[in-house]
Structure formats: C-alpha cells, structure tokens
Amino acid sequence: MAEKKDYKVVGTRPIRHDGVDKVTGRALYGADFQTVGLLHGKVLRSPHAHARIKSIDTSRAEAHPGVRAVVTAKDFPAVEDKIADLGEGAANVKDLQDNVLAGDKALYKGHQVAAVAAIDPHTAEEALELIDVEYEVLPPVIKVLDAMKEDAPLLHEDMHTDEMGEKSEKPSNIAAHFQHKQGDPEKGYAEADVVVEQEYTTETVHQGYIEPHNATALYNPDGQLTIWCSTQGAFAVRGQVSEILQIPVSKVKVVPMEIGGGFGGKINVYIKPIAAMLSMKTGKPVKVLMSRADVFEGTGPTPGSYVRVKMGATNDGRITAAEAYLAFEAGAYPGSPVGAAAFCVFSPYKVENGTVDGYDVVVNKPKTAAYRAPGATNAAFAAETVIDEICEKIGMDPLEFRILNSATEGDIRIDGPPAPRVGFIETVEAAKDHPHYSAPLEGENVGRGVASGYWPNFGMKSSVSINVTADGTISLVEGSTDIGGTRASIAMQAAEVLGIPAESVTPTVADTDSVGYTDVTGGSRTAFATGYAAYEAAQDVKQQMIERAAKLWEVDAGEVQFADGVFSSVNGKEQEIDFKGLAERLDETGGPVVGRGTADPSQPGPSIGLHVVDVEVDPDTGKIQILRYTATQDAGKAIHPSYVEGQIQGGAVQGIGWALNEEYIYNEKGEMTNASFLDYRIPTCLDLPMIDAVIVEVPNPGHPFGVRGVGETPIIAPPAAIANAVYRATGVRLKELPMSPGRVLKAMGKI
Amino acid sequence: MRAFEYVPAKTVAEATSLLAEKGDQAKPLAGGTDLIVMVRENRRQLDRMVDIKDLPETNVLSYSPDTGLELGAAVPCHEIYADGAISAAYPGLIDAAKIIGGTAIQGRASVGGNLCNASPAADTIPPLIVLGAICVIAGPDGSTREVPAEQFCTAPGQTVLENGELLVSFKIPPPPKNSSSFYLRFIPRNEMDIAVVGAGASVVLDDAKTSIVSARISLAAVAPTPLFAEEVSDSLAGKEISDESINAAAEAAQAIASPISDMRGTAEQRTHLVGVLTRRALNGAIQRVKEA
Missing domain, CATH: 3.30.365.10 (Aldehyde oxidase/xanthine dehydrogenase, molybdopterin binding domain)
Incomplete structure (x- = not known):
C-alpha cells in the first residue's frame, strides 16, 4: 500500500x-522530579552471586529515626504462577516479583533483596547497613556451557527443561530447547564442495544507556498509584507494576519522563515497584535512583552465548546446507533472546536444508533484557564469519556470495514462514558501489571485512x-x-x-x-x-x-x-x-x-544492512583500530533521514563496542569486577571514525509511506565485519567476543 | 557517603597540624579527582579533608636550566604542560600529564595527588622516577624530609607519609646534556582508561648519539607499586644503541615485572606488554635526543 x-x-x-x-x-528527566514531602529510597543488593536467603531482619533499620519504611519480598501480594503478556514479550509474574525483590534465593550479585525509604538519600544508605541478611552462600554458575552440565549448581531446583513441549525428568538450568528444521542437511553437505564448522563465544554486554534507572511513586489513600520514571513504555510499566503488586491497571498511572537512552534495557521494571511499595507503606512520594554500578549489576544486560555454525557451499558459491546450535544465557530467570537469534541467524539467505537448535539457559547473572536486535548480533557473529571463511575457501568476493544466496520474497525459511520482501541485494549493491569498497588499503596490518545483519522488526x-x-x-x-x-x-x-x-x-x-x-x-x-x-x-x-x-x-x-x-x-x-x-x-x-x-499493523517489514569496515591491528599489543566504517541499510522510507542516519551510526557504534572491548568480567565468586564505565569499555569518540551511513529505500508494502524500522539492525553486523577484517589484517580468525587486545594477542600466539 | 569536615589550610604548618589531629581519618585535598570520588563511593571514609591547594608552597612552579624544576604538589597538570620550557626539558612528564583524564580533569588533577594516591598504575609516577624526582615532605613538627620518588609508594594506596605529613613539592634535577625522557601506557581504548601497563624511560646519550651513557626505566601496573627497574637501567649504561641492547633491556624488564590478572588485563598480557612498552619508551626517549 x-x-x-x-x-x-x-x-x-x-x-x-x-x-x-x-x-x-x-x-526533565526522572532524576529531576521533585515534589513536596519526598522520601528517598535505597536498595540493598545481594553481595553474593548465588545464595539462599535464610533470614532478613529489618528491625534495626526500622528503628532508625530517619527511616520511614522497609520492604522485602514478604511485602509482595501472593501471585499465581502465570504467564503475563508484558512489555516486549511474555513473562512469568512470579519471576518478575522475585527479580524485583529476591525471595528464597539471591540469584546474582546485585539482586535486589530489601529497600528502605528515609528522609534523605544518605540516611537511606546508612539504614541499608542496619538490615541483617543471613545468607547461605552457594556455588555460582556463570557461563552457559557450565550451566548446561549435568552436575551444575541449580538456580531453580524445580525447573525442568521444556524439550519441544515435553518437560524433562530431571531438574536443569536449561529452561527450554527448541529446534527448527527443513530439508535434509546431510544431503546438503553431501552436495557441498566446502563445509565449514566453527564455535563462537560471546560475553555478557550491557546497553550502556547514559541515564540510570529512576522512579518516583506516590500512592494515594484512594488507591491510585502514580509513577514518574524513565521508561521505554509507560504502559509496559503499568502492566508489570499492576501484575507484581496485584492492583488493577486502572489504578496505576505512569508518567514517562524524558529518557536518556534505553536500547531495550528500559522495558523491565526493577525499582519502580519498590518505589511504589515504599509509597504504599509511607503514604508519601518516594524516589529511588540507581547508581551506575546498580545498573550494571542489577539490570538486564544482553546474554553471553555459545554458538556453533556449520555451513556447506558449492565451489560456485551456493549454500547447500546450514546448521546452528545456539545456547544463550537467560540470566537468573528463563527468557533469553535465543528465539530471535534462531530466527535471524540465516535470515538473509536462502537455505533449503537446515537445522537451528536453541537453548535457553539460566545462570547466576542478572536476568537478561532486550538490547537492540536481541540475540541477532550473537548469531550473526558466528554465521557471518563462517560465510567469510567459505568465501575465502572458494575464492569468491563476499558481496557476490551474498547477492547469489540472498533469500527472495516467498522463499521458505528454516523456521517455516515465507521470507518477506527486503532490500538485501540493494544494500549489498550499495556497499559494492560505495567508494569505500574499492578504495585501496594502505599500510601494514590492515584489513577490510564485511558482514550483514537482519532483523524482522515488530x-x-x-x-x-x-x-x-x-x-x-x-x-x-x-x-x-x-x-x-x-x-x-x-x-x-x-x-x-x-x-x-x-x-x-x-x-x-x-x-x-x-x-x-x-x-x-x-x-x-x-x-x-x-x-x-x-x-x-x-x-x-x-x-x-x-x-x-x-x-x-x-x-x-x-x-x-x-x-x-x-x-x-x-x-x-x-x-x-x-x-x-x-x-x-x-x-x-x-x-x-x-x-x-x-x-496494530501486521507487516512491520524487516530491515537489513551490509557493513564494510577497515581495521588496523597492532601486532605487538593486539589493539584493533577502526580506520573506516560504512553501513548501508534498507530503511524502507526514511521519514527523517538524519535520525535514520543517527540510528545507523549509533547501532554501528554499539556493535563496534561489543566487538572490541565490552564485556562483563567475572571473578571466581561470580562477581562482576568491572561495574563502571571506567572498566566496562564502551567506545569513546576517539575510538571511532565517522560512520558513513548509506540509506537504501525499498518501501515496506505494510506502511503508507513504506517505513521500515531502522533502530536495531545496525548493531548486528559490526562484530562479524570487524572479525573478518581482523582476519585479513592478521591471518587469524577471532572466535570470541569481545576481540579485546588480550584475546587478539592470544589468538595471534603472542602470549 | 558519610558527612565529613572540610577545612581549607592557609599555611603548610596549619595543614600538617590539621592532618595530624585526625590521623588516618584526615586527607589533604588538592585536585580531588581521586579523593572526592573515593569518598563519594564509600571506598574511603574520612572525618576531615584539608584543602591544600591554596598554599604558596604547593603551588610553586619554577624551572631553570641550572637548578631544575620545583613543582608544587597541588599544581594541576594543565599548568605544567602549558609551560613551554618545562615541556621541552621534561617531555616524559608531559606525556603523562597530558593523558590523565580529559581536559577538564587536567585542570584540577595534580601530579602530587597522583603520587599520593599511590596507584600502581599511576601515569605520572614512572616519569617522576625516571627523571629522578625528589619528594619534599613537611611534618607536623615543622620538619622537612626528602624522599626519592621511587621510594614514595609502599603498597597499593600506601605511601611513606606518616600521619600529619604533607607532600609539599617535587625537586626534579635539570636534564643533562643529550638527554630526554618518554612515557607511554597501553590502554584498550584511546582514552578514558587506566594503564594496563605503563612504561617511562629517560636516557643520556653520548655526543655522537650512538650509545647510551645512562638510562632509567620505570614501569606501572606490573607490581604493587610503580617499579624503578634499577638493574635493567644500569645494564644499559655504556651500551650501543641497537635493537639488541634495547631488546635485552625489554626482556630484563619483563623478568622483574610481577603483574596480576584483573579486569584490565591478564598477567601474561601485562608481562608481554612490559617488553613492548619498554622498547617503545626507550626508543621514544632516544629518538627525542636525536631530534633535539
């Protein structure tokens, strides 16, 4: 239309x-909000990655003259074990509650355990030290493959694997396993001239929005609750708070303040129900702000993952079969974006014979949240570097390979539905025609890489x-x-x-x-x-x-x-x-x-992009410098081209950060050791060239102006494109994210 | 954050007595770029901050080719690198002063504070060590003592300062003929990071600029305190400038490093980088002499 x-x-x-x-x-942002009689809330967080909470004694805190209320999980109303459709997807209400204030167990360092409201922030902070929590510390499990082992410490003793609809007999950290399949992969590999299979790992990364979470709540005696906060969805906050506190949605009003970034991380609620509970107890407005460390340790990042991809192709460049094994860390409760990863892993391509297996696995880390094309970046890092290896083996230009194998409208995907129209070939052509792709590479230790990224949009x-x-x-x-x-x-x-x-x-x-x-x-x-x-x-x-x-x-x-x-x-x-x-x-x-x-449109129209990057690698230090970056993307129709370019640039930058240095670093106790912007290293402007954003317009038939969403797609390609460029600069394939200097040195055999 | 007392001192004597009264519960405040952050984040609790940034003695900045540099402990980095003569005489110190924080931080942060913070990864300490800086310390009884920079730090966050003592200034000797200095660090990004490894070097060359008369090498972030690589430095005296002699020094420096693994890098990565950075620091200093 x-x-x-x-x-x-x-x-x-x-x-x-x-x-x-x-x-x-x-x-006006949430932290700017002021009102008469405001109390200040602070949250006590678990110092342990995995511990049974044997008791919480709040009496000393309650006796503090400046304290007005203390809340723990005991203050929650009872809820049934039910799935509610909230925010960007469904969630178990009991898990939501438990994540807001830990019940029987603390499941990650930073897990919210109790909260106080006091006359000022310093008094509230002081009062936290007066809450006595008795923990029985349990062994943590941090990495997805460790958590999948038979003898791994169990986060939820009553959780059984949903094995394609059947519940496993034994309890497990694997919340679910699913499989998509079409055609005959073995037949496909038999037809292939070259088969490449590789394993990849990625670490937990955070959205890194500049503004920490905040919430001010006021509960009136008439039962009306108002929450002023930073959120990506006021109605999603309303729905979650209503479910968690068991009050009707009509009694909750959410006032969204300006938002200082979200990228998916400001959909789930953390301190909003706490501010509400503290206001219910005190009858006063209560404001709760997170610190940066709280944000890193207590809010949902995007998962670390293990991905194995196998692909076969003929010497003339046709994909004959592809398989992906995707194991994703959900964090402390089920619900990783492995489903989206499985959807996206081979989406740009026509794959007639293929299997995709997905595993959703709980670990002692914060419950993951959405982050810009959740799951797709992890998956593309694997698939797009395997394709690069195939192109090298058969001696084909990687852009030609993509044009040759592009899915066309109506091709049946591995997961069943037909592929919708999207301008894959057009974005690849745009990259091919861009002066960047034909510019000579100058100097030593330099290389150029490409990768594509696909996101279905909602x-x-x-x-x-x-x-x-x-x-x-x-x-x-x-x-x-x-x-x-x-x-x-x-x-x-x-x-x-x-x-x-x-x-x-x-x-x-x-x-x-x-x-x-x-x-x-x-x-x-x-x-x-x-x-x-x-x-x-x-x-x-x-x-x-x-x-x-x-x-x-x-x-x-x-x-x-x-x-x-x-x-x-x-x-x-x-x-x-x-x-x-x-x-x-x-x-x-x-x-x-x-x-x-x-x-409530049914045809969001996917978006796709092709990124080209030049890097230089210091062979002595392993440091990667991004020299030049071009990102093409199908925007359908760019309503405001500057903001489309801004989205493409911003997404590419976050993908570059993910590729180079961003990761949660854990010690043996399961504690994150770099919960600050000093040591969680997002790129600064000095680490980046200008990102050349090239808008391609293949109108989306599902929108009156042809719009396709553009915000998420540009984060997907960068890690694979950079890994492919690093290979050309060094002769070494990086299979772990981030490609931090230490990992590069190791891969190059220097340490 | 706990409430604390803020007292601006008018004289060195007043500062030392204000510090002595509170023992280890008092700290001097210069730029505050470390101290205020630590107090705010509850990493350090104090009863009193004694502001010493308005004292004449801590603000002295005077250089002469005959007597060298007198640098007040509270002088912010930007004042040091804004001085052309000082920049020309002590380029290794300038290398460090220019990479501590961003421009705004450099308007506050002092070399004295960087030393007293006693981080093993501090950027200005290796240059102070290789330039032979002497720390002038005032005591609460009006006494003064002098300590070489390489002896000032005793452990991470710990120094030779006793309760009531105040670092007042540095005395840095004038640069000898045919000498120069260099400092560099390795960080994963191009800014906003703490050194994974830092290396400073100073060299004195012969008139032909083909061999090394003497050298000093110092390393950061590879031991509990910034290291003065004394034996490695001495081993370079009289050596021809060659890849062989530089590489030998780099390997010797690796041998004395005892780094840990943490969120900034692994021990093996750091040991590797000690070699790379020692080479680059020595070559950088030598190049500066040759270009002078």
Missing part, C-alpha cells in the same frame, strides 16, 4: 521538536490523537516514549497527510491516562507503528476538516477535495481554503476537531 510519490515533509530534515529543551538542559499496538488548534497547527498526543527522534518522525507523518509543515505539529508524549494504549518503544516499531497511528489520526482529521469545509461552502463533503494542503470544492464555484484558514473557522463550523488513530 506504500504510496510512491513526492512528499513535502517526509524525507526532509526539520529540527526536532524536543531539541531546544535538550540542548539547553531544560528537559509492529504491535499504538495510539495517537490529534487536536486541531485555531492557529492552524496541531497538537499530537502519542504514547511512545521518544528515544531516538520519534517525536519528529511521527509528527512528520501527520504533517505530510495534512499538508502542513513539521513545525506546525506539537508532539507530546503522554501518560497512561492521557493517550490510548501504546506498546513499548522497542522492536524498531515506533516510527513504523506509531507513525502509522499518526497517519490514521491525520486521515481522521483530514476527513473531519473536509466535512467542515463542506459545511462552510454548503456543499456535500464528497465535493470537497484536499491536495497539497488546500481544501477545494469541485462544484464549479472554485472555492479554496488552506488547512490554516479552515482551522481558524472551526468555531463557526461545529467546534473542535479531534482526530484519533490506532494501529
């Missing part, structure tokens, strides 16, 4: 609506309402928190429909009582689905305005046309009025015009 035409607003680069507030520092539900203002502008109310410039891209879609400039839209991100239900800002869905809802709301406004013009001119609505921002009658009288002119006359034609739009 994508309209192919020249747009007036879509595709331009207006200044973002929230820009002034942000560059002047006036934008649709989900969104609501938008539009109020027409008498001065010819509109106010647009949306439920999607704005992480990456979506106020602008959503406003622009409404402006396009109504023929008004983007600047004539005032977008507002509303609280859960002020806008229709809207799912999280995640899954690369916001510019697509909330944009779709804005399109629908603008269509509703347009229709109502046509009726107003008809009333004004005393003609039938069917005789009014709307084009290029001007309403005109076709009855021969040649009357015209623009949107602004008509907005001024609403009072005389029936009063306010309010448009509404909802969306």
Whole structure:
C-alpha cells in the first residue's frame, strides 16, 4: 500500500521538536522530579552471586529515626504462577516479583533483596547497613556451557527443561530447547564442495544507556498509584507494576519522563515497584535512583552465548546446507533472546536444508533484557564469519556470495514462514558501489571485512490523537516514549497527510491516562507503528476538516477535495481554503476537531544492512583500530533521514563496542569486577571514525509511506565485519567476543 | 557517603597540624579527582579533608636550566604542560600529564595527588622516577624530609607519609646534556582508561648519539607499586644503541615485572606488554635526543 510519490515533509530534515529543551538542559528527566514531602529510597543488593536467603531482619533499620519504611519480598501480594503478556514479550509474574525483590534465593550479585525509604538519600544508605541478611552462600554458575552440565549448581531446583513441549525428568538450568528444521542437511553437505564448522563465544554486554534507572511513586489513600520514571513504555510499566503488586491497571498511572537512552534495557521494571511499595507503606512520594554500578549489576544486560555454525557451499558459491546450535544465557530467570537469534541467524539467505537448535539457559547473572536486535548480533557473529571463511575457501568476493544466496520474497525459511520482501541485494549493491569498497588499503596490518545483519522488526499496538488548534497547527498526543527522534518522525507523518509543515505539529508524549494504549518503544516499531497511528489520526482529521469545509461552502463533503494542503470544492464555484484558514473557522463550523488513530499493523517489514569496515591491528599489543566504517541499510522510507542516519551510526557504534572491548568480567565468586564505565569499555569518540551511513529505500508494502524500522539492525553486523577484517589484517580468525587486545594477542600466539 | 569536615589550610604548618589531629581519618585535598570520588563511593571514609591547594608552597612552579624544576604538589597538570620550557626539558612528564583524564580533569588533577594516591598504575609516577624526582615532605613538627620518588609508594594506596605529613613539592634535577625522557601506557581504548601497563624511560646519550651513557626505566601496573627497574637501567649504561641492547633491556624488564590478572588485563598480557612498552619508551626517549 506504500504510496510512491513526492512528499513535502517526509524525507526532509526539520529540527526536532524536543531539541531546544535538550540542548539547553531544560528537559526533565526522572532524576529531576521533585515534589513536596519526598522520601528517598535505597536498595540493598545481594553481595553474593548465588545464595539462599535464610533470614532478613529489618528491625534495626526500622528503628532508625530517619527511616520511614522497609520492604522485602514478604511485602509482595501472593501471585499465581502465570504467564503475563508484558512489555516486549511474555513473562512469568512470579519471576518478575522475585527479580524485583529476591525471595528464597539471591540469584546474582546485585539482586535486589530489601529497600528502605528515609528522609534523605544518605540516611537511606546508612539504614541499608542496619538490615541483617543471613545468607547461605552457594556455588555460582556463570557461563552457559557450565550451566548446561549435568552436575551444575541449580538456580531453580524445580525447573525442568521444556524439550519441544515435553518437560524433562530431571531438574536443569536449561529452561527450554527448541529446534527448527527443513530439508535434509546431510544431503546438503553431501552436495557441498566446502563445509565449514566453527564455535563462537560471546560475553555478557550491557546497553550502556547514559541515564540510570529512576522512579518516583506516590500512592494515594484512594488507591491510585502514580509513577514518574524513565521508561521505554509507560504502559509496559503499568502492566508489570499492576501484575507484581496485584492492583488493577486502572489504578496505576505512569508518567514517562524524558529518557536518556534505553536500547531495550528500559522495558523491565526493577525499582519502580519498590518505589511504589515504599509509597504504599509511607503514604508519601518516594524516589529511588540507581547508581551506575546498580545498573550494571542489577539490570538486564544482553546474554553471553555459545554458538556453533556449520555451513556447506558449492565451489560456485551456493549454500547447500546450514546448521546452528545456539545456547544463550537467560540470566537468573528463563527468557533469553535465543528465539530471535534462531530466527535471524540465516535470515538473509536462502537455505533449503537446515537445522537451528536453541537453548535457553539460566545462570547466576542478572536476568537478561532486550538490547537492540536481541540475540541477532550473537548469531550473526558466528554465521557471518563462517560465510567469510567459505568465501575465502572458494575464492569468491563476499558481496557476490551474498547477492547469489540472498533469500527472495516467498522463499521458505528454516523456521517455516515465507521470507518477506527486503532490500538485501540493494544494500549489498550499495556497499559494492560505495567508494569505500574499492578504495585501496594502505599500510601494514590492515584489513577490510564485511558482514550483514537482519532483523524482522515488530509492529504491535499504538495510539495517537490529534487536536486541531485555531492557529492552524496541531497538537499530537502519542504514547511512545521518544528515544531516538520519534517525536519528529511521527509528527512528520501527520504533517505530510495534512499538508502542513513539521513545525506546525506539537508532539507530546503522554501518560497512561492521557493517550490510548501504546506498546513499548522497542522492536524498531515506533516510527513504523506509531507513525502509522499518526497517519490514521491525520486521515481522521483530514476527513473531519473536509466535512467542515463542506459545511462552510454548503456543499456535500464528497465535493470537497484536499491536495497539497488546500481544501477545494469541485462544484464549479472554485472555492479554496488552506488547512490554516479552515482551522481558524472551526468555531463557526461545529467546534473542535479531534482526530484519533490506532494501529496494530501486521507487516512491520524487516530491515537489513551490509557493513564494510577497515581495521588496523597492532601486532605487538593486539589493539584493533577502526580506520573506516560504512553501513548501508534498507530503511524502507526514511521519514527523517538524519535520525535514520543517527540510528545507523549509533547501532554501528554499539556493535563496534561489543566487538572490541565490552564485556562483563567475572571473578571466581561470580562477581562482576568491572561495574563502571571506567572498566566496562564502551567506545569513546576517539575510538571511532565517522560512520558513513548509506540509506537504501525499498518501501515496506505494510506502511503508507513504506517505513521500515531502522533502530536495531545496525548493531548486528559490526562484530562479524570487524572479525573478518581482523582476519585479513592478521591471518587469524577471532572466535570470541569481545576481540579485546588480550584475546587478539592470544589468538595471534603472542602470549 | 558519610558527612565529613572540610577545612581549607592557609599555611603548610596549619595543614600538617590539621592532618595530624585526625590521623588516618584526615586527607589533604588538592585536585580531588581521586579523593572526592573515593569518598563519594564509600571506598574511603574520612572525618576531615584539608584543602591544600591554596598554599604558596604547593603551588610553586619554577624551572631553570641550572637548578631544575620545583613543582608544587597541588599544581594541576594543565599548568605544567602549558609551560613551554618545562615541556621541552621534561617531555616524559608531559606525556603523562597530558593523558590523565580529559581536559577538564587536567585542570584540577595534580601530579602530587597522583603520587599520593599511590596507584600502581599511576601515569605520572614512572616519569617522576625516571627523571629522578625528589619528594619534599613537611611534618607536623615543622620538619622537612626528602624522599626519592621511587621510594614514595609502599603498597597499593600506601605511601611513606606518616600521619600529619604533607607532600609539599617535587625537586626534579635539570636534564643533562643529550638527554630526554618518554612515557607511554597501553590502554584498550584511546582514552578514558587506566594503564594496563605503563612504561617511562629517560636516557643520556653520548655526543655522537650512538650509545647510551645512562638510562632509567620505570614501569606501572606490573607490581604493587610503580617499579624503578634499577638493574635493567644500569645494564644499559655504556651500551650501543641497537635493537639488541634495547631488546635485552625489554626482556630484563619483563623478568622483574610481577603483574596480576584483573579486569584490565591478564598477567601474561601485562608481562608481554612490559617488553613492548619498554622498547617503545626507550626508543621514544632516544629518538627525542636525536631530534633535539
């Protein structure tokens, strides 16, 4: 249904609506929130990676004169063991509760155990030392393959493996195993001239959003709870808090403040229910803020993993079979993104014979959360380097190999459904045509690598309402928190429909009582689905305005046309009025015009990208320097190209960080030893070249302007592209992430 | 964070007596870029911070080719590297002063504070050691004593300072003829990191600039304190400048390093890097003499 035409607003680069507030520092974030009578909460966290909680004595803390309340897991209402659909997926409510405040066991260092509300933050911190917790320390299990062993310490003694629907007899840390299969892989390998099989490991990495989690809650005696917080989804917070505390959703109002980054990590709740419980006990507003160490140790990162990929191909470059074995760390509770990894691992390609096995495994680490294309980066690191090895063995250009094996619309995927249309070949061609790919590499110890990344994108539900203002502008109310410039891209879609400039839209991100239900800002869905809802709301406004013009001119609505921002009658009288002119006359034609739009679109349209990177490796120190980076991506239609480029650059940078240095480093006790931005090394601007973002536009038939979500795809390719470049620079294939200097030295045989 | 008392001192005598009153519960505050962070994160609890950054003695910065450099303990890094004559005379110290934190931090952070923090990975300590810096320490009874930089740190976070003592300044001898210095560190990123290994070197060459008259090598982050590689340094005296002599020194330096494995690097990686960085530091210093 994508309209192919020249747009007036879509595709331009207006200044973002929230820009002034942000560059002047006036934008209000959760930590800025103040109110009368505010109490301050602090959270006691487990110092142990794995321990039975034998007792918690809060009496000394409660006796402290500055303390107003203490909460532990005992304060939770009873919940049944049930699966609730929340945020970006389903979750067991008991697990949600247990992750917010540990019950019988602390399952990772940093696990929240108790919390206090006090008159100031320092008193609260002091009071934490007065809570006496008796632990029985248990042996931790940190790595996925260790946790899968028969004799591994069990996190949940009552957990049995869901083995393709059947429950295992013995308890296990493996929460689930699934398999997708099609064709006959053995037959495929028999047809192959070359077969490559390799093993890969990746470590736990964090989203590294700049703003730590925060929450202020106020519980009123009438049972109404309000939470001001940083979140990717106010309605997701409402749903989780409602389930965890067993209060109706109608009694919870969530006010999303500005958000300082999320990348998937601000969907799950941690301190929000705690702030709420402390407010329920005290009747006062309670504010809880995390420190950076709390964020690293207590919130969901993305999993470490073990991935084995086997692929066969003919000498003329055709994939004959492929297999993947994916074992993912879920963290302390089931629910790793191994399903998405299994979906994405071979998605760019046509694979007629293949098997994909996925394992969801609990370990003594924080429960993993979403992180930008969750699971796909781990999987692509393996698959895209195996492909590179095949290309080397058969002597084929890796871009030609991708063009040759690209899945086309309708090809049946290993997991069953047909592949939708996406511009894979177009992004590969764009990379091939880019001057970067043909530029000579200069100097020693340098190499160039490529890799692709695929993400299916999500649709989900969104609501938008539009109020027409008498001065010819509109106010647009949306439920999607704005992480990456979506106020602008959503406003622009409404402006396009109504023929008004983007600047004539005032977008507002509303609280859960002020806008229709809207799912999280995640899954690369916001510019697509909330944009779709804005399109629908603008269509509703347009229709109502046509009726107003008809009333004004005393003609039938069917005789009014709307084009290029001007309403005109076709009855021969040649009357015209623009949107602004008509907005001024609403009072005389029936009063306010309010448009509404909802969306639950079924065709989000995948996004795909091809990255090219040049690296230099210091053979003495093992340090990798990124010299040049080009990322192409199918955006469907770039509503605001600057923010599409920003997403591509930001995703590539996070992928580069994952590739080079980012990892949770654990000691033998299962304690993270680098819970700070000093030693958890995200790249700085001095570590990066300009990322050249190349937008390719193959319209998504599932969106009126052809939009495909773009936020997640660009993180997927970098680790594999860099590993492939490092191979060309050094002759050594890195099979572990991150490719930190020590690992590179080891792989090169220098240490 | 626990509440503490902040007292700005007006004289060295006042500072030492304020420090002496509280024993190990008092610390001097100069730039505060380590101390304030540690107190805020509860890694160190104090009753009193004595601000010593406004004392004339801790702010002295004077250089003459005859007497060398007198450097107050509270002088921030940026003032040191902003001085052209000092930069030309002690390039190894400047290498370190320019990589501690970002520009804003360098406006506060002092070399004296870096030494008193006594991190095994401190960037300015190897240059102080290779440049032969002497630490001038004031005691609570009005006395003064002098300690060579290589003897100042005794363990991670521990120094020779007794309760009530204050590091006031450094005396660094003038650079000999045909000499120069160099410091470099290895970090995984290009900024924002603590040294995985650091290496400083100073060399004095003969007039032909073909052999080494004397050398000093110091290593960071490979032992409980920054190391003065004294025997390795001595072994270079009289040697021809060659890959062989430099490599021999690098190997000898590896032999005396006793690094640990932690989140910044493994022991084997650090031992390897000692060789790489010792070579680079010596070659860097030699190159500077040749280019002078």
